[in-house]
Amino acid sequence: MDEDELRTRYSRPAFEAAVAAAAASLQDGGVPIGAALEKDGRLLATGHNQRVQHGDPTAHGEIDCLRQAGRIGSYAGTILHTTLAPCAMCAGAIVQFGITSVVAGENRTFDGELDWLRSRGVTVLMLGDDRCTELMRQFQQRFPRVWAEDIGALPAEPDGADR
């Protein structure tokens, strides 16, 4: 489906579940990026970044959500919601799993790989949700090194501060 169709079809409660997961992660001192997987208006799973909580650098919000969903077989007809524009790893997961519709909260605090996703046939609906941006800004201000770590932007010799 194209972006206009996705706008009319996506489940608002599924997106809200992603926002709630992001907010819960921030409450735990974690990276506030949440995700939700929807199919035909039904919420299959939610997840959020678990770098801080589980010490797992691969557990971005989208990856955690896909993990929580488990082995669902085909991803045809699913919509992946995420509070932030997907990074290269998460965009790659979307492409690899054959997820063709993504609803994203914002891309003001991180560009993500939207052009690449679209070049691979994925429809991306960008909501520009101020709550998602505010969660990220709070986090980036409080824990700039964890954020740098999460996007692979730490300097080569980190001093370990605030990890």
Next chain:
Amino acid sequence: MDEDELRTRYSRPAFEAAVAAAAASLQDGGVPIGAALEKDGRLLATGHNQRVQHGDPTAHGEIDCLRQAGRIGSYAGTILHTTLAPCAMCAGAIVQFGITSVVAGENRTFDGELDWLRSRGVTVLMLGDDRCTELMRQFQQRFPRVWAEDIGALPAEPDGADR
């Protein structure tokens, strides 16, 4: 470093650890793709695909290896070994984490995203290792549906056979 330099620098024991992890996964009935993360000749972590063993669709070999390595900070100077050409998700993780050197066992049984990796500045050394190919061929013949599932190629309505 370029491909020729990577060929002279990579740790053969690290690559062998990836092959051993792949073989161990097949012994468990799992997808036989292994990975290892090396820095300066030192093995930081190994991993293998855990889809079958942990029911985790995101646990490709490379992702499992990066998870096992934990929060190492910067990935500068690391080399990621993998027995099979990385898929889009794993290639995305490599790009996102700033890993710039990849040693891959083979790309006969799966194309992977080698062109995209290289377009993003990653040096990929392809070994063409027959053992890696043989592990994959055995698996693809025994469990074709699990393999289709692992690369996001299941038909839209799976019948659940051999999952």
